[in-house]
Amino acid sequence: MNRPLCLFLLSAALLGNVLPAAAQRLPAGTNAPALSRQPGAAGASQPAASSALEGASVTLGAETGPAGTTPRLGLRGVRLGTGSLGNGSLSLGTGNLDTSLSGQGGEVHYRHSLVLPLLGYAEAGTEAQWLWGAGGGRGGSRLAADGVLAAGPVEVRLTGERFSAPLLLLRPLDTLDDPTPDSRPEGSNVTAALRARVGTGTFVSVEREWGQWAGTAADLEVRPQRWGIDGGPAVLALVNPGDLNPEVWAESQGTLTLRLGAEQRRGGAGLRLGAGWEGGTASTELSAVLGDHSEAAARWRAYDLLGPESELALGAALSDAWGGGRLGTQWNAALLLPLPAGRELQLRGTAGAAGTAAQAVLLLPLHPVTTAGE
Numbered sequence: 001m002n003r004p005l006c007l008f009l010l011s012a013a014l015l016g017n018v019l020p021a022a023a024q025r026l027p028a029g030t031n032a033p034a035l036s037r038q039p040g041a042a043g044a045s046q047p048a049a050s051s052a053l054e055g056a057s058v059t060l061g062a063e064t065g066p067a068g069t070t071p072r073l074g075l076r077g078v079r080l081g082t083g084s085l086g087n088g089s090l091s092l093g094t095g096n097l098d099t100s101l102s103g104q105g106g107e108v109h110y111r112h113s114l115v116l117p118l119l120g121y122a123e124a125g126t127e128a129q130w131l132w133g134a135g136g137g138r139g140g141s142r143l144a145a146d147g148v149l150a151a152g153p154v155e156v157r158l159t160g161e162r163f164s165a166p167l168l169l170l171r172p173l174d175t176l177d178d179p180t181p182d183s184r185p186e187g188s189n190v191t192a193a194l195r196a197r198v199g200t201g202t203f204v205s206v207e208r209e210w211g212q213w214a215g216t217a218a219d220l221e222v223r224p225q226r227w228g229i230d231g232g233p234a235v236l237a238l239v240n241p242g243d244l245n246p247e248v249w250a251e252s253q254g255t256l257t258l259r260l261g262a263e264q265r266r267g268g269a270g271l272r273l274g275a276g277w278e279g280g281t282a283s284t285e286l287s288a289v290l291g292d293h294s295e296a297a298a299r300w301r302a303y304d305l306l307g308p309e310s311e312l313a314l315g316a317a318l319s320d321a322w323g324g325g326r327l328g329t330q331w332n333a334a335l336l337l338p339l340p341a342g343r344e345l346q347l348r349g350t351a352g353a354a355g356t357a358a359q360a361v362l363l364l365p366l367h368p369v370t371t372a373g374e
Contacts (some may be wrong), residue, residue: 006101008183013177033053036063047369050081051079052078052079052080053078053079053366053367054079054366054367055077055079055365055367056075056076056077056078056079056365056366057075057076057077057342057344057363057364057365057366058073058074058075058076058364058366059072059073059074059075059076059100059361059362059363059364060072060073060361060362060364061073061074061185061359061360061361061362062140062359062360063102063171063172063357063358063359063360064356064357064358064359065102065168065169065176065355065356065357065358066168066169066172066355066357067131067169067174068104070102070103070104070125071102071103072100072101072102072361073100073101073102074099074100074101075098075099075100076096076098076099076100076363077096077098077355078097078098078099079094079095079096079097080095080096080097080112081324092114092118093112093113093114093115093122094112094113094114095110095111095112095113096110096111096112097109097110098110101312103132104131104132105130105131105132106129106130107127107128107129107130108127108128108187109122109125109126109127110125110127111124111125112124112125113155116151119151119152120149120150120151120152120155121148122147122148122149122150123147123148124145124146124147124148125145125146125147126143126144126145127142127144127145128141128142128143128144129141129142129144129170129171130142131165131169131170137196138165138169139162139165140164140165140166140169140170140186141163141164141165141170142161142162142163142164142165142167142170142171143161143162143163144159144162145159145160145161146158146159146160146161147159148340151271153196153197153198154195154196154197155194155195156192156193156194157191157192157193157194157195158190158191158192158193159190159191160188160189160190160191161188161189161190162187162188163186163187163188164186165185165186166183166184166185167181167182167184168181168183168355171207172355172357172359173332173348173350173358173359175348175354176307176330176332176350176352176354176356176357177252177317177330177332177350179289179295179297179317179318179319179321179330180213180293180295180319180321181321181322181354182211182212182213183212184212187212188211189209189210189211189213190209190210190211191204191207191208191209191210191211191214192207192208193206193207193208194206194207199222199238200238200239200297201221201222201223201225201238201239202220202221202222202223202238203221203222203223204218204219204220204221205218205219205221205261206218207337212264213265214265214266215263215264215265216263216264217261217262217263217264217272218261218262218263219259219260219261219272219274220259220260220261221257221258221259221274222238222257222258222259223238223255223256223257223258224236224237224238224255224353225237225238225240225252225253225255225256226252226253226254226255226256227240227241227250227251227252227253228250228252228253229241229248229249229250230248230249230250232248232342236256240252240316253279253280254278254279254280254322255277255278256275256276256277257274257275257276257277257278257285258274258275258288259272259273259274259275260272260273260274261273261274263291265292265293267291267292267293268291268292268293269290269291269292270289270290270293271289271290271291272288273287273289273290274286274287274288274291275287275289276296279303280303281302281303281304282300282301282302282303282305283300283301284298284300284301285297285299285300286296286298286299288354293320294319294320294327295317295318295321296317296318296319297315297316297317297318297319298315298316299313299314299315299319300313300314300315301313301314306335306337307337307338308338309336309338310335310336310337310338311334311335311336312333312334312335312336313332313333313334313335314332314333315331315332315333316329316330316331316332317329317330317332322352322353322354325364327352328352328353329352330350330351330352330354331347331350331351331352332349332350332351332354333347333348333349333350334346334347334348335347335348341365341368342365342367342368343362343363343364343365343368344362344364345360345361345362345363345364346359346360346361346363347359347360347361
């Protein structure tokens, strides 16, 4: 592993235990209560074991992919690193730990978030995966880290990974769903990205990658909203019409996203295009890259379609990275279905030119949630 990547992964791993996540959506029931200092205790008190497991769930599942089919058992949503200093005036943020083991390997994920008053938020995470390498198969591992710092209109993100086994075996679903998969048996990737709001509903982003797809990309994104106006037709505008005319009452009915950009990678330059719509019950996203490498993707997500808090996602991608220069299509689907007593069923699957993989996970809360009528 080269020295810069080692330093980055080490620093991000350390941040993951001291720093932050506020934009990260936490598992149900993991909102951390404020902790007060105990008499005679120095510094912040640590949550008791029962508090750390209050929002945790046991995960029972099975998965199939290029490495074979195997059951998986894990623990998700363990709350760590939660507390405060100075009589609650300084929060230490919220940390969440997920672990799982299967017949092929295991993985550990940790994320920590911190709200920065009057500034924004910070977030960091670490992830470790490994393959046993039993039965004559090749073992290996993957270590990844990322960090985000948002201050005002600017967000900076750093990510990095090092792997000693093919990502197709370590992360089959994510790799098969990627129109530009990393097919190397081992290697490393680092990405640095900056995103800034330059006006109302207007953003610019710049990204630099080192690794298999080394290069630079830049995008301009405009996000006007559809405003329903009392007593008049709906309008599409970046600014709330009510802010321009106090006598007008307007309500947002959805957001349109339009994106235009360019990239320069080892193979050459490319044009980046994107469009999307985010409504109250569904969202749609379209994206494409035209150039030396060509790809197109479409994603649709529906909320509450199969019941309250449920999510259904469908997608398709067309890429020349899967068939040795020939365009191939990959289909994917995901379902999140809440069940009684706080349980949850998660299904993911993908199939097409890149390969096939599927995963089913049942979340069983350690402290079941009961509602009226159950």
